[in-house]
Amino acid sequence: MANKSVRDVLRVTGGDLPEPRSTPTGPKTKSAAVAALPTIGERLADLQEALYAESTRAVLLVLQGMDTSGKGGTIKHVVGQLNPLGVKIASFKKPTRAELRHDFLWRIRRQLPTPGHIGVFDRSHYEDVLIARVDNLVPRRDLASRYRAINAFEAELAESGITVVKCFLHISPEAQKERLLARLNEPAKHWKYNPGDLDVRSKWSQYQEAYAIALERCATPPWYAIPSDRKWYRNWAVANILLETLEELAPKPPAPDFDVADQINRLTNHDPLG
C-alpha cells in the first residue's frame, strides 16, 4: 500500500466499492485528517495558480452521490481551499422545461470550465442515467444510448484538454438517515430538507444499482469511490485526488513574451510618474 496513490486505492476497477465507513488509505482519525487539510489546500492553491497562469488546460471535478452524501460539504471544505477566481461551480437540479427541449448534454456543455479553471459539478450529466433510470423517465433504448453519449462526451473533453475527475460520494443508508434527521431536528437546516428526499431514499437499492451500472459503463475516465460516512475522510480523500490530478498535469506558467530586463529598466529609469 505504501507506494499507492490515493487515486490508485480509490479508483473503481470492478464492481466492489469500499465500505462507506472505511478508510482504505490515509488518516484513520478525524484529527489527523483535519490537520492534514490546510497543507493539502496550500499545495492545491499553488497548482491551481499555475493552471490558471498556464491557461491552456482545465480540470472538472464531478461530484455525485445520494442526498446528504456531502456534495455541498466537499465544495465548502475542499473547493473552498482554492482561489475562487479560478473556480467555476455548476449545480444541476431538476432540468427546466427550457433545458428539456435540448439534448441532455446541452445544459452540461454550457457549464464547462474554460482553460485555466477548475470546474466543479454538483450533480451532473450522470443524473440523466440515475434518476432517469430509476424513475423510467426515458425509454430503455434511449437510456442505453445515453451511456454511449456520455462516453463520447467525456472522450471529447479529454481531447480538448479538460481532465474529468469523477467522484462518487458513497454513503450508507444509516448515515443518510442520521443526516436527514439532523436536518429535521435543526430549524436552521430545514431549508436543506426536501420531503422528496424520503421518496428517493425508499428507492435506495434501485439507485445503488443505477450507480453500479453507470460506474461500470462509463469507466473512462475512471470513477473514484469515496467512503463518505465520515465527512473528514471524504474531504481528505477528494482533496488528495484533486491534488494528485493537478500534480500529474504539472501546469507551468508560460514563459514571459516580453523582455523582463527592459520592462524593469522602463519602470525604474523612465517612469513618467517618477
Next chain:
Amino acid sequence: MANKSVRDVLRVTGGDLPEPRSTPTGPKTKSAAVAALPTIGERLADLQEALYAESTRAVLLVLQGMDTSGKGGTIKHVVGQLNPLGVKIASFKKPTRAELRHDFLWRIRRQLPTPGHIGVFDRSHYEDVLIARVDNLVPRRDLASRYRAINAFEAELAESGITVVKCFLHISPEAQKERLLARLNEPAKHWKYNPGDLDVRSKWSQYQEAYAIALERCATPPWYAIPSDRKWYRNWAVANILLETLEELAPKPPAPDFDVADQINRLTNHDPLG
C-alpha cells in the same frame, strides 16, 4: 467615529477620497487586521448561507481599481472566506469582437448573480467609462449616455433584488510601481505582468480623472473608496463592507413548507430501510 459603520466612513460622498495609505477606521496594524479576518469570514459565511437558503435576493460586489490595486487579492482573501457554492465570479477583460457587436451592458447582464448568490465582478461595466474615456474609444456623446445607462441599469438591479456594492480599490502610483517591480522581479509572477500595464500607468492622471467622474455621476448605489496601499487594510475594509451589507439585508431561510414532525415520524417509524 465610534458609532460610524465602515460603510459610513468609506462611502464616497464628495470629490475627496481617503489617502491610499490611510486607515480611516478600524485596525491600524496588519496583525490586528489579519487577526480580525477569520471572525468576519465566519459571520460572512453564516449570512451567505442564509441568503442562499432564502434564495430571493442577491448581492453583487463590483471591484474596480488600477492594475495591481488588489482586485485578485481581494477575491482570494475576502471572497475566499465564503462558500464557493453561493459565489459567482466574473472577470471582464478587453471585450471580444462578439461582445463588441452588442450594447456594452450585454456581457455584464449575462454574468449577474442569480437569487441567493453573491456575485463578484473583477472589473465591470465601469471599464466602459474608464478606459473608454481615457483612450477615446467612443465619441463623447456616447460616453455621456453610458453614465445614464449605468445608472438606469443599477436602478433596475436594485429593483430586481440585487444589492450592488461598488468598491474602488484606491492605490498610489508609488504602490503600483512597487507591485509591478515585484511581479517583474519574481519569475513565478511574470504571468501576471503585461507590458501594456506601463502604458496605462503613463496615463495615471487621466485615469484618476475618469474614476472621479464615474464615481460622481454614478453615485447610486454609492461607491466605497478603499485605501488599498496596505493589502491588509483593503481586505479588512472590503470584508466589513460586505458584512454590513449582508447584515442590513438580514436574509432569513424560508419557513419549511412541510410538516417537520410528520417527516421525522416517517423517517423514524416508517423507514423502509429500517
